[in-house]
Amino acid sequence: MNARARENDVMTGSATSASERKFDLVKTYRPIASELEATTETLREALRRSDPAFEQYLNYSFELGGKRLRPALLLLSGKAWGAIERRHFLCAAALEMIHTGSLVHDDVLDGARFRRQLETMNAKWDSKRAVLVGDILITLALDMICDCDDSVVFREISAKCRATVEGELFQTDSSGDFELTVDDYRRVVLGKTASLIECSTFLGGYLSGARGDDLDGFASFGRSIGVAFQIVDDVLDLVGDEEKTGKTLGSDLANKKATLPVIYYLQSASASNVENFLARVERGVRPEERAEIAAILRESGAVDAAFAEASRLVDDALTTLATLERRAKELGRASSPDAFESLGAVARFVVGRDR
Numbered sequence: 105m106n107a108r109a110r111e112n113d114v115m116t117g118s119a120t121s122a123s124e125r126k127f128d129l130v131k132t133y134r135p136i137a138s139e140l141e142a143t144t145e146t147l148r149e150a151l152r153r154s155d156p157a158f159e160q161y162l163n164y165s166f167e168l169g170g171k172r173l174r175p176a177l178l179l180l181s182g183k184a185w186g187a188i189e190r191r192h193f194l195c196a197a198a199l200e201m202i203h204t205g206s207l208v209h210d211d212v213l214d215g216a217r218f219r220r221q222l223e224t225m226n227a228k229w230d231s232k233r234a235v236l237v238g239d240i241l242i243t244l245a246l247d248m249i250c251d252c253d254d255s256v257v258f259r260e261i262s263a264k265c266r267a268t269v270e271g272e273l274f275q276t277d278s279s280g281d282f283e284l285t286v287d288d289y290r291r292v293v294l295g296k297t298a299s300l301i302e303c304s305t306f307l308g309g310y311l312s313g314a315r316g317d318d319l320d321g322f323a324s325f326g327r328s329i330g331v332a333f334q335i336v337d338d339v340l341d342l343v344g345d346e347e348k349t350g351k352t353l354g355s356d357l358a359n360k361k362a363t364l365p366v367i368y369y370l371q372s373a374s375a376s377n378v379e380n381f382l383a384r385v386e387r388g389v390r391p392e393e394r395a396e397i398a399a400i401l402r403e404s405g406a407v408d409a410a411f412a413e414a415s416r417l418v419d420d421a422l423t424t425l426a427t428l429e430r431r432a433k434e435l436g437r438a439s440s441p442d443a444f445e446s447l448g449a450v451a452r453f454v455v456g457r458d459r
Contacts, residue, residue: 129171132449135442136179139188139196143175146197150244161225161237165204168211168219174199174304177450181308181322184443185432188312191252195307198245198261203300205241206268208234213276214355256310264303271295280360282370282382289364290331297337298330313437321428325447328421332414333454338363339410343398357389357397364413369406414455421451 133140151162175196182192210216211224212231218224225234242265249261275292278284305326309319341356342365356363362370370378381400389397401407425447432439 132446132453133176133180135440135446136176136183136188139179139183139192140172140176143179143193143196143200146193146248147200150197150201150248153244153247154240158237158240161229161233162240164228165208165225165237165241167222168204168207168224172200173450174203174300177301177304177326177447178308180443180447180450181305181326182312183308183440184312184428184447185309185314185318185322186312186438191254191257191311192308194248194252195257195261195311196304198248199300199304199307201241201245201248202261202265205238205245206300208238208241210272212238213272214359216355257307260303260306260310264299267295267299268297269295271297271299275361278362282360282362282366282385284362284367286364286367289362289367293331293334294327297334298327301330301333302326318428318431321424321431325421325424325428325451328417328424329451329454332417332421335364335410335414335417336455336457339365339407339414342366342394342401343407354389354391354394357385357394360385365401365406365410368409369401369404372406373404411455418451418455422448425451 147166151159154162178196178199179188179192182188207219208225211219212226212234215226216224217227225237249257252258271292271294275296278288278292302323303326306319306323309322314322338356341354341363357366369381373381384393384397425444429439429441429444432444
């Protein structure tokens with residue numbers, strides 16, 4: 105692959121894995137194909153603002169990205185409600201920058217060695233460079249947000265970035281606390297993952313003219329699938345296949361994080377089983393023990409219960425989406441039925457993935 109083709113794959117996410125082809129990105133993103141290309145060019149322009157000496161780090165960081173879910177949700181939400189304009193591209197690119205920066209930081213915090221079959225930045229170089237590259241990406245995003253010249257955009261992205269960091273900090277402070285409740289877990293997830301996804305659908309609708317209850321609907325849709333996405337992610341960290349997910353698994357137990365399936369297990373298991381489970385976690389779950397832990401969680405019903413909660417949230421999101429589509433027709437919006445269909449496909453993918 106030549107350098108130009110590789111750069112295009114890095115920025116567009118077109119170097120898809122088998123899991124992405126199963127999801128059928130091309131079909132799902134077809135209603136916004138040209139808009140994603142425009143977003144990619146916006147990303148390239150932003151990267152050109154940085155010192156060329158850092159190019160290798162910045163380009164590599166985008167290889168670690170995934171399905172470009174946040175920019176796609178923003179653009180699909182915008183097209184579902186009306187016309188797409190330049191600010192959509194700026195916000196979509198900025199949110200992808202922020203998300204990528206947060207992934208780089210997360211890998212440092214978790215001590216992860218692999219993401220999407222590639223070495224993490226902290227593994228390939230070191231944690232110092234990884235943290236600084238994440239910081240550069242976020243500052244580049246700030247430039248694009250300023251170009252929007254819209255106080256609502258400023259406040260929304262600022263609030264959701266703060267929520268993301270607060271969610272991560274709350275989870276870090278809660279490390280080793282296995283008395284966390286489901287509400288505590290939801291507080292973490294609403295911040296660390298759902299906030300930027302909610303921001304994507306909110307801004308997509310807002311920039312296309314959605315207001316009031318309709319705008320609340322776009323936010324609700326993103327919030328629901330964001331929480332569901334993290335629940336599934338946490339389940340896969342415990343019972344998933346590293347070869348399929350393409351990233352380091354077992355980091356949640358290694359870092360003593362009480363995620364939803366673990367909380368469900370601890371609420372339902374006998375006192376002796378709880379004591380044994382916590383003793384194993386406290387002394388450290390070795391990689392070779394992960395399959396045994398996974399079996400315990402499956403047999404207890406905790407995994408099914410977590411998936412059921414994620415499915416319920418996606419059902420809520422689909423109900424909200426149907427209301428938004430009906431409203432768009434009632435208001436005579438210049439909306440795209442294909443965009444609504446793709447938003448539904450993304451929501452269903454969240455609970456159907458194994459990676």
